[in-house]
Amino acid sequence: MPEFEWQFTLVLLTNGVMIGLMYALIALGFVLIYKATDAINFAQGEFVMFAGFIAAGAADLAGAPFWVSALLSVSGMVLLGFGLERVVLRPLIGRPVIAVVMATIGLAAVLRGTATLAFGAGTRAIVMPISDEPIQLGPVMLPPVQLIGAVVSIAFLAAFSWFFLKSRIGIAMRAVADSQQVAMAMGIDVRRYFALAWAMAGAVSALGGVVWGTMLGVDNQLALVGLKVFPVVILGGLDSIVGAVVGGLIVGIVENLAAGYLDPYVGGGTKDFAPYILMIVALMIRPEGIFGRRRIERV
Amino acid sequence: MFHRESGVFKTSYAADMALYPLPIAKWAVAAFAGLFIVVVPLTLGEYYVSILDLILIAVVGALGLNILVGYTGQISIGHGAFMSVGAYTAANLVTRLDAPFWVAIPAGGLMAALIGAVVGIPSLRIKGIYLAIATLAAQLIIEWTINHVPAISGGVQASIQVPRPSFFGIQLKTQTQLYMFLMAFAVLAIVGTSNLVRSRIGRAFVAVRDQDIAAEIIGISTFRYKLLAFAISSFYAGVTGVLYTYYLGIANYEQFQITVSIDYLAMIIIGGLGSILGSIFGAAFVTLLPIVTRWFLESFGGLIFSPADLANIIPNLRLILFGGLIIFFLVVEPEGLNRLWRNIRNYFRVWPFSY
Numbered sequence: 001m002p003e004f005e006w007q008f009t010l011v012l013l014t015n016g017v018m019i020g021l022m023y024a025l026i027a028l029g030f031v032l033i034y035k036a037t038d039a040i041n042f043a044q045g046e047f048v049m050f051a052g053f054i055a056a057g058a059a060d061l062a063g064a065p066f067w068v069s070a071l072l073s074v075s076g077m078v079l080l081g082f083g084l085e086r087v088v089l090r091p092l093i094g095r096p097v098i099a100v101v102m103a104t105i106g107l108a109a110v111l112r113g114t115a116t117l118a119f120g121a122g123t124r125a126i127v128m129p130i131s132d133e134p135i136q137l138g139p140v141m142l143p144p145v146q147l148i149g150a151v152v153s154i155a156f157l158a159a160f161s162w163f164f165l166k167s168r169i170g171i172a173m174r175a176v177a178d179s180q181q182v183a184m185a186m187g188i189d190v191r192r193y194f195a196l197a198w199a200m201a202g203a204v205s206a207l208g209g210v211v212w213g214t215m216l217g218v219d220n221q222l223a224l225v226g227l228k229v230f231p232v233v234i235l236g237g238l239d240s241i242v243g244a245v246v247g248g249l250i251v252g253i254v255e256n257l258a259a260g261y262l263d264p265y266v267g268g269g270t271k272d273f274a275p276y277i278l279m280i281v282a283l284m285i286r287p288e289g290i291f292g293r294r295r296i297e298r299v
Numbered sequence: 300m301f302h303r304e305s306g307v308f309k310t311s312y313a314a315d316m317a318l319y320p321l322p323i324a325k326w327a328v329a330a331f332a333g334l335f336i337v338v339v340p341l342t343l344g345e346y347y348v349s350i351l352d353l354i355l356i357a358v359v360g361a362l363g364l365n366i367l368v369g370y371t372g373q374i375s376i377g378h379g380a381f382m383s384v385g386a387y388t389a390a391n392l393v394t395r396l397d398a399p400f401w402v403a404i405p406a407g408g409l410m411a412a413l414i415g416a417v418v419g420i421p422s423l424r425i426k427g428i429y430l431a432i433a434t435l436a437a438q439l440i441i442e443w444t445i446n447h448v449p450a451i452s453g454g455v456q457a458s459i460q461v462p463r464p465s466f467f468g469i470q471l472k473t474q475t476q477l478y479m480f481l482m483a484f485a486v487l488a489i490v491g492t493s494n495l496v497r498s499r500i501g502r503a504f505v506a507v508r509d510q511d512i513a514a515e516i517i518g519i520s521t522f523r524y525k526l527l528a529f530a531i532s533s534f535y536a537g538v539t540g541v542l543y544t545y546y547l548g549i550a551n552y553e554q555f556q557i558t559v560s561i562d563y564l565a566m567i568i569i570g571g572l573g574s575i576l577g578s579i580f581g582a583a584f585v586t587l588l589p590i591v592t593r594w595f596l597e598s599f600g601g602l603i604f605s606p607a608d609l610a611n612i613i614p615n616l617r618l619i620l621f622g623g624l625i626i627f628f629l630v631v632e633p634e635g636l637n638r639l640w641r642n643i644r645n646y647f648r649v650w651p652f653s654y
Contacts, residue, residue, distance in 0.1 A: 040428045091630045097427040098374050102568050103629050105561055109622030117615040227439070230432045238428075273443045276436040280421075283433050287425045 007139040012260045013253060014140045020252020021150040022215075026208045026225060027232040027244040028156060029201040035164070035239045036173040036197030039089060039100045043108035045226015046115075047202065051077045051209025052218040053115045056124035066129050074206040081202030085195045093180075093194075108223070116220050123219040126210060149211040153245070156204060161241050173197060177239070231275035235282050237292025246290060251275045316497055336482060340475045348474040350590060355481040356542045357582035359488040361566040362575065363535020368564070369573035370496055371528035372508030373422055377434035378536045379559035380441035381418075383552050385411040385537025387451050390459040390550035400464035400545070404484075407541035408534040414441070415533020422525045426511070438557050445552050458551040461544050481542060488535060492575055495531070504528055505573075565621065569628050571637030580636040588624070589617045 030044045041047070054076045058069035088107060092099050128148070134141040164170040175183040176193045184190050209218075212225055232251050236243025258274035288294045309315045319325045340348060360382065367373050375381075385407030392398040392406055418437040422430055446457050453459040463471045464480065471477050495501050503524045506514040515521045544550045562585055570581020593613055600609050628635055 040431075088626055088630065095629075095633070096372075097431070098368060098372075098572075099629050099633065101374065101428065101431050102564060103626050105564070106622040106625030106629070109561075109618045110626070111622075113615040113618030113622065117612065117619070121611060230435060234429070234432060273440065276439050280433065280436050280440075283421055283425055283429060283436075287429050 008260065009257075011140055012256045014137075014142070016253030016256035017249060018142065018146040018150055018252070019256065020249035021153040021245070022146065022208075022211060022248075023225075023228055023232050023251055024245045024248030025149065025153040025156065025204065025211065027229050027236070027248055028153075028160065028241065029204040029208065030229050030233055031236075031239065031241055031244045032160070032201045032204065033197055034233075035241075036177050037089070037194050038177060039092075040104070040238075041201070042101060042104040043111060043226070044205065044229050045223040046108040046111040047077065047080075047205035048209045048212060048225060049218070049220060049223040050080070050111050050115050051202075051206035052126065052213030052222050053119045053124070053209075054206075055210050056126045056213055056218040057119045059126060060124055066127065069126075070206075070210050073210055074203050077202035077206035077209075078199045079202075081198035081200070082195055085198035089198065090191065090194065108226075112220055112223060119218075121219065123217040124213075125217055126213040128214050143215075145211065145215050149215070152207055152211060153248075156207070157241060157245050164241065169193070169196070227272075228275065231279040234279045234287075234289055237289030239293060240289065240291035243289055243291035250278070254278055318493060318497075332486075336479070340478050345474045348478050350586070352474060352478055352481055352546055354583045354586045355478070355485040356539055356546060357563075357566065357586050358485045358579050359542065360536055360539035360563050361570065361578040361582040362488050362492045363532045363539065364563045365567045365570075365573065365575070365578045366492060366495065366504070366535070367528050367532035369567055369571075369578075370501065370508060371504040371525065371532075372511075373419070373525060373528060374427070374431040375418075375434045375529075375532070376431055376557070376560050376564070377418060377438040377441070378532075378563050379555040379557055380438040381411045381415050381533040381536035382540030382543065382559065383445055383550075383555035384414050384441065384533075385540030386544040386550045386555065387445055387459070387552075388537070389541040390453075390461045390544055391451070393461050394453075394459055403464075404538055404541045408537040411537025411540065412530040412534040415536070416526050416530040418533075419526050419529025422529065423522045435557070438560055442552055442556065452552065456551075458549050460549055463548065464545055477546065481546070484538065484542060488538075489575060489579070492578075496575070500524070500527065508573075565625050567635075568625055569635055571635030572633075574635070574637040576640065577635050577637030580640065584636060585621075588621060592617050592620060 026044060026048055029047060030041055033039055033041050051073045055069045055073035058064040058072045059066065064072065084107065088103055089100070092103055128145060130144050130148070134143050135147065164174060172183070172188050173193050173196070175186065175188055176190050180190050209222070212222060216222060216225075228251060232247040233244060234247070235250050236245070236247025254274050255271045259271040262270045262274070282289065309320075314320075319328070339351065343351070360378065364375065364378050367375055388410040389398075389403035389407035392403045398406070418434060421433050425433060445452050463477070465471065471480055496504070503514070503519045506517070506519055507521055507524050507528075511521050511525075514524075540555065543554065547554065566581035566585045567578055568581070569584055570579070571577025596609060596613050596616065600612065604612060632638055
């Protein structure tokens with residue numbers, strides 16, 4: 001048993017919070033789509049990877065500066081979101097859950113194949129115009145990238161919370177999610193808001209891709225962060241933005257603590273494993289998550 | 300299969316449910332059996348028979364998954380892991396206790412059924428996407444456990460060598476011998492599934508799929524049948540895992556990762572959900588897709604691309620085709636290849652007097 005050291009624990013906790021906020025950023029794209037369209041996106045990780053590839057590709061191949069490539073990535077992903085909704089998701093409205101699940105799994109395969117085909121299998125780097133020097137806070141070292149990721153996450157979460165609570169478009173989206181038929185009867189163009197939701201998810205994924213790509217480098221392994229989305233959203237609640245943050249923080253902290261304290265005993269890998277155990281427990285006790293809305297089923 | 304139906308007047312329920320609606324159907328099936336059991340293994344070379352072996356293995360797994368997804372309407376993204384449970388159970392039995400195949404295969408299936416039923420327990424409370432995510436978690440957790448517990452995985456690189464099965468002291472050596480062996484299990488799976496889905500249990504599965512609350516109200520124990528579907532389906536998966544282990548000669552967790560779960564889901568989507576013939580079509584289609592893509596590009600791709608490019612193009616094109624076809628079938632033909640086959644058959648049923 002490694003002795004309980006508060007410094008070590010503090011480092012693990014801070015890292016957990018930082019990583020957790022970055023998970024929240026990715027989970028946000030997922031929650032957006034679920035909240036507005038009732039569809040779940042198994043290709044969220046591939047969205048992030050694809051966005052990272054666009055940014056890294058623009059910088060590497062055309063020598064674009066960071067801000068231009070980030071902007072390119074965002075606009076590319078918005079277009080992709082629009083396009084995918086039109087071609088793939090719209091025909092599947094009203095079909096069984098398995099159809100949407102499988103369609104997004106198919107989408108994941110296509111995106112992964114296309115990205116590697118277009119940009120090559122090697123790892124590319126995204127270079128942010130900031131220093132690499134970690135910021136020292138007592139015993140804790142914070143890489144600036146993670147700090148930026150955390151700030152972006154918090155900013156977006158605040159913006160989207162406001163958006164869904166107060167703005168006209170956001171309220172319309174919630175109405176669409178609640179009941180498509182009633183929304184239609186109230187004069188809301190359901191299809192437009194579906195497209196908009198996918199486009200917004202694309203934009204969020206693009207930011208996630210740039211931040212994660214800067215930290216890990218861009219190759220097709222980047223899509224694996226998508227696997228972390230599920231514990232995050234199940235814990236927080238599939239349709240809750242606050243839930244995405246809280247779920248992200250829980251997963252980030254749990255996996256860091258598990259990696260710090262359990263890895264020496266079981267030979268590694270607990271980082272990817274612990275969040276899923278937690279998720280199973282959550283599914284057994286409270287499937288709708290901490291902040292999710294319980295749905296009543298009618299025949 | 301192939302038959303014209305003039306002069307058929309079914310007068311009883313049993314006649315309508317019969318596996319062979321007409322005597323000629325029996326002959327058609329017998330002809331097919333003759334073709335695949337006698338003619339094919341005698342005429343094709345080892346390489347082609349080895350591909351057919353893969354298809355036969357996939358048929359068993361696809362049928363099992365279709366019982367769960369197509370007939371009962373529950374989603375599982377964990378079937379690759381259930382296969383690995385079967386594979387490692389059999390591998391341990393064979394290497395430690397020298398178990399013959401007729402012990403190893405059912406044992407692998409039963410172990411997988413047990414684990415599958417445990418994973419299915421949450422299906423009482425959760426459904427749809429929640430179940431999909433729960434089975435995904437099961438896939439990752441089972442994979443991790445097998446990889447990290449040396450007692451199961453045999454230590455180094457988590458792989459166990461398994462000798463080919465033997466009959467009365469004679470070991471199956473050639474692909475053709477293995478083909479006959481696998482064919483027996485594929486036929487068992489096909490016949491078993493056809494009979495299961497028209498039994499009381501199969502009807503209950505369909506009722507649960509169509510509206511589980513309504514099914515509960517008319518007296519079907521939803522929980523029991525959901526668990527049963529998980530267990531039966533995982534049994535098939537476990538058997539598939541053992542067969543694949545015999546085919547490869549090695550049990551390795553890398554052969555049963557999440558991509559395998561997705562491959563099998565793709566088989567039943569492309570073949571047709573809730574269809575036995577569809578499962579067979581889908582298994583053949585998804586197994587052949589990468590082989591044909593590779594063959595095609597290696598034969599003709601060299602005209603346009605350099606060998607280095609090809610090495611990059613082949614796996615990625617396979618992914619794109621694979622995902623693209625899943626989406627294509629979901630959007631354009633949700634009932635899959637089975638529906639296409641029915642369309643063709645219906646066209647010829649009254650041909651050439653279609654009016």
